[in-house]
Amino acid sequence: MLNDLVLVLNCGSSSVRFSVLNPVNEEVYLSGLIDKLYLSESCIEWTRKHEKNRLIIGDNVSHFESLHFLIENVFKKYSYLLSNITAIGHRVVHGGMSLNKTTIVNKDVIEEIKKNIVFAPLHNPINLLGIQAALEYFPHLSKKNVIVLDTAFYKKMPESSYLYAIPYNFYKKYNIRRYGAHGISHYYVVKEAAKILNINMNCLNVISCHLGGGSSVTVFRNGICVDTSMGLTPLEGLVMGTRSGDIDPSIIFFLNNVVKMSINDIQDLLMYKSGILGLNNGITSDFRYVERNYQHELGANRAINIFCHRLSKYISSYTTLLNGKLDGIIFTGGIGANSSLVRRITLSKLSMFGIKINNQLNNIMSMGRCGFIERYNTIPLLVIPTNEELVIAKQTIKILKEF
Numbered sequence: 001m002l003n004d005l006v007l008v009l010n011c012g013s014s015s016v017r018f019s020v021l022n023p024v025n026e027e028v029y030l031s032g033l034i035d036k037l038y039l040s041e042s043c044i045e046w047t048r049k050h051e052k053n054r055l056i057i058g059d060n061v062s063h064f065e066s067l068h069f070l071i072e073n074v075f076k077k078y079s080y081l082l083s084n085i086t087a088i089g090h091r092v093v094h095g096g097m098s099l100n101k102t103t104i105v106n107k108d109v110i111e112e113i114k115k116n117i118v119f120a121p122l123h124n125p126i127n128l129l130g131i132q133a134a135l136e137y138f139p140h141l142s143k144k145n146v147i148v149l150d151t152a153f154y155k156k157m158p159e160s161s162y163l164y165a166i167p168y169n170f171y172k173k174y175n176i177r178r179y180g181a182h183g184i185s186h187y188y189v190v191k192e193a194a195k196i197l198n199i200n201m202n203c204l205n206v207i208s209c210h211l212g213g214g215s216s217v218t219v220f221r222n223g224i225c226v227d228t229s230m231g232l233t234p235l236e237g238l239v240m241g242t243r244s245g246d247i248d249p250s251i252i253f254f255l256n257n258v259v260k261m262s263i264n265d266i267q268d269l270l271m272y273k274s275g276i277l278g279l280n281n282g283i284t285s286d287f288r289y290v291e292r293n294y295q296h297e298l299g300a301n302r303a304i305n306i307f308c309h310r311l312s313k314y315i316s317s318y319t320t321l322l323n324g325k326l327d328g329i330i331f332t333g334g335i336g337a338n339s340s341l342v343r344r345i346t347l348s349k350l351s352m353f354g355i356k357i358n359n360q361l362n363n364i365m366s367m368g369r370c371g372f373i374e375r376y377n378t379i380p381l382l383v384i385p386t387n388e389e390l391v392i393a394k395q396t397i398k399i400l401k402e403f
Contacts, residue, residue, distance in 0.1 A: 005029065005084045006393040007138075009130040010091040013122050013234075014038065014213035014241060014285070015334075016066055016130070018046075020081060023393035029081055031389070032074065034066040039286055042066065046074055048081075063126045067133045075137070087144040088134045089396035091184060091388060092127045093234060094120035095149040097175045102152065102395045104403065105131060105145035113147070119179065119233050122243075122271055146396040153183025154225055161227040178236075180228040182210040182333075185386040186218040189332045192370075192384050194223070197327055205322045207315055207329050210386065211336035213241040213285070217311070219318040226321050229314050235271060238314065239307045241285035244274035246310070279303040287335050294341060308342055312349035319353065328380040329355075331373075337385045338366040343373065347381065355379055 004024070010017040016034040021027060032046030034057070042061035045054045057069050075082055090105070096116040103109055110131065117124045127147075135142055154162075162178040163171060170176045186208045193208075194201045201223040208218045215238040218228040229237030239245045247270070255261045261269070277285035280299030284290070293300035319326055331343055340362045347357045356378040365373050365383045373381045 004086050004397075005081075006087050006089055006396050007082070007085045007134070008089045008091075008389040008392045008396075009134060010388055010392065011063060011067075011123075011126045011130040012091075012213065013126070016063065016070070017389060018070065019389040019393070020078075020085065021389065021393055023390070023397045026390060030078055032070075034061075034070060036286065037061055037063060037066060039284065044069065044074070048078065063129055067129060071133060071137050082138075085138065085141065087146065087396050087400055088138060088141055089389075089392040090127060090131050090134070090145065090147050091150070091392055092147040093123035093150045093181050094179060095147075095151045096179070099147070099149055100152050100155050102146060102148050102399045104143070104399060105135075105147055106143075109147065120181075121233075121267075123181075123234060144400060146399055148184060148392045148395045150181045150183040151179045153187050154178075154180035154228060156224050157228070158226060164232075176232055178228070178231040179233075180216070180218070180225070181214065181230045181234040182216045182218070183225075184388045184391050185210045185332060186216075186220075186225070186228075188387050188391050189330050189384040190220050190223070193328055193330050193382055196371075196382065196384075197380060199327055205325050205327045207318050207326065209311065209315070209329070209331050209336050210333040211238075211311070211331065211339070211342065212333035214243065215240050215245075215311075215333065215335070217314040217318065219321050221322055227318060239279070239303075239310050240275045241287070242272050242275050242277045244270045244278070276303045276307065279306055287339065291339060291341055304341065304345065308345040308349070311342075311346045315346070316350060316353070326353075326379050328382050330382045330384055332384050332386045337368075337383055340366065343381075343383075353379065355381070357381065 005020050006023055008019045014037050018032050020030040030048050034044045036042045038060050040059045042057045044057055092113055094116045096119055098112050113124055113128055134145055190206055190208055193206055194204050204223045206220050210216050214234055216230045218225055235243050237245050252266055255266050280290055280303045290300040290303045294304050335342055343362055347355055356374055358374040362373040368385050370384050373383055
């Protein structure tokens with residue numbers, strides 16, 4: 001029945017996911033993905049009643065252009081469906097210290113998101129574009145827009161995990177700490193893992209790997225996040241599409257003092273020209289390309305090997321936080337849920353933990369499939385496609401009912 005539907009806009013660093021669904025019965029009426037933004041052949045895919053559509057939008061399409069295309073060419077086509085939308089939920093990556101829970105959008109909230117752009121310059125401006133598009137296209141729902149924050153899911157992390165070893169005053173005065181990201185995705189797949197493993201969430205110890213254009217690893221002890229790889233900003237941690245992940249901070253001083261790069265140019269280098277893109281000689285940040293060319297191109301080999309090396313180091317280090325009990329390792333995100341190669345290479349480095357992989361199961365686990373890639377005589381290994389949109393929709397309705 002078409003009523004009480006929620007539109008979800010999930011604007012990521014290299015894609016936009018959208019969905020119209022009923023958060024109560026979880027039925028999805030329209031869903032889609034705008035992919036390969038800022039790359040050749042940017043495209044949009046959407047599904048309505050099992051009917052799949054795909055269009056090439058153009059080359060190097062921006063988030064602004066993609067949202068305009070979505071509204072003008074997809075949403076207007078289903079105006080009869082959208083007329084039943086009663087609320088709009090948005091993913092926002094960084095809320096800083098001021099926004100730490102699901103919140104209804106107003107002018108003050110928008111200003112706070114803007115203030116926190118300094119912590120997520122690649123994401124918060126994009127999230128604001130989605131909010132602005134919704135306010136313009138659905139003016140009658142201006143008071144029914146809700147933000148769900150990635151950083152809110154990390155507020156129970158212990159001080160030993162979120163503080164940096166710099167003078168404590170910088171935390172007290174400037175809020176410099178580890179905030180994390182991908183919290184919505186990690187929250188969803190960990191709850192699903194509890195069901196699959198038949199373990200009470202309050203007793204669950206797992207390591208969740210969200211791997212995509214942005215990538216992070218989060219460890220849950222007794223169902224609560226106790227550490228995560230992303231930090232003050234989504235630049236820290238794993239190798240990502242265009243982001244460097246962990247580096248020696250002195251590299252910044254070297255680039256500034258010796259190479260004579262400006263701070264702005266260094267920021268641009270580390271956020272937009274590094275990671276997979278930088279390691280494969282600037283050819284592309286698209287992981288599908290480097291995976292296809294693994295063992296054929298030196299740059300592709302380099303990118304994947306370093307990506308998996310860094311990932312395996314984080315997984316192994318996080319086992320020390322679980323008091324000797326690890327119930328499972330989860331792979332999700334565009335790469336985590338689809339790349340059998342990344343899972344195979346990464347897990348092969350963890351054999352000392354007794355981890356074994358079923359190559360046959362691993363090879364078929366993609367394209368939305370959910371399940372084990374091994375569960376016997378090993379730590380259970382799970383692939384769980386994420387569903388941030390469902391979490392956002394449920395949180396949106398929940399807070400609106402409270403007001």
